[in-house]
Amino acid sequence: MTSPALSTFLSRASGLTDGCTEPADCVLALAPLMGDLIEQAESFLEPRHYRGDPARYSRNLVHAAPDGSLSLYVIVWQPGQWTPVHDHGSWGVVGVLAGVLEERSYVRLSPDRGAHSGIELARGGVILLARGAVTSFVPNPDHIHVTGVAAGRPPAVSLHLYGRTMSDFNTYDVAAGTRQRVSVAHNES
Numbered sequence: 001m002t003s004p005a006l007s008t009f010l011s012r013a014s015g016l017t018d019g020c021t022e023p024a025d026c027v028l029a030l031a032p033l034m035g036d037l038i039e040q041a042e043s044f045l046e047p048r049h050y051r052g053d054p055a056r057y058s059r060n061l062v063h064a065a066p067d068g069s070l071s072l073y074v075i076v077w078q079p080g081q082w083t084p085v086h087d088h089g090s091w092g093v094v095g096v097l098a099g100v101l102e103e104r105s106y107v108r109l110s111p112d113r114g115a116h117s118g119i120e121l122a123r124g125g126v127i128l129l130a131r132g133a134v135t136s137f138v139p140n141p142d143h144i145h146v147t148g149v150a151a152g153r154p155p156a157v158s159l160h161l162y163g164r165t166m167s168d169f170n171t172y173d174v175a176a177g178t179r180q181r182v183s184v185a186h187n188e189s
C-alpha cells in the first residue's frame with residue numbers, strides 16, 4: 001500500500017511535471033519536494049527497497065507511472081560501486097538517504113548534442129552528497145557523470161526521480177569518444 005507521504009509526493013510531482021515544458025523549471029519545482037521526501041522516507045520504504053548487490057549498485061523500483069512520465073527508484077551503493085560514465089536523456093532529481101554519494105562530472109567539449117561518436121569529454125568537478133542533500137540535472141546538453149561510493153566509505157542509499165521510465169541510458173567510452181544506449185536493470189517493487 002502506498003503511504004500518504006509517497007502518494008502526496010507522487011501526486012505533486014505529477015502535477016508539476018504535467019504543466020512543465022522546460023526541464024530546468026521541473027527540477028526547480030521538484031527539488032524541495034525531494035528534500036521533504038527524504039525526511040519521510042522511513043514511512044514508505046520497505047526492506048525490499050534496501051536490497052543491495054555485492055556485484056553492482058542495485059536499483060529498486062518504488063514507482064513507475066503507467067504513462068512512462070515519471071519513475072522513482074531507491075539505489076543502494078556498496079563501497080566501490082560506480083555507474084559507468086553516462087547521461088539519462090531526461091531530467092532527474094536525486095536525494096540522499098544515507099552515506100555519502102559521490103558525483104564526478106564530465107563536460108562535453110564537442111558541439112554534438114545528439115551525436116554518438118566524435119564526442120570529446122573533459123573531466124569536471126566532484127561533489128559529495130551527504131544525507132539530506134538534493135541534486136538535479138537536465139538534458140540537452142546532456143548531463144554526463146559518474147556516480148557512486150568510494151571504497152572505504154560506508155554504503156549509500158539514494159532516491160532518484162526521473163522524467164521517464166529509466167530503463168536505459170547512454171553510456172560513454174571516454175577514450176573512444178563514443179556513446180551507446182544500454183538497458184539498465186532494476187528490481188521490481
Ligand SMILES: [Fe+2]
Pocket residue numbers: 086087088145147
Ligand atoms: Fe546519473
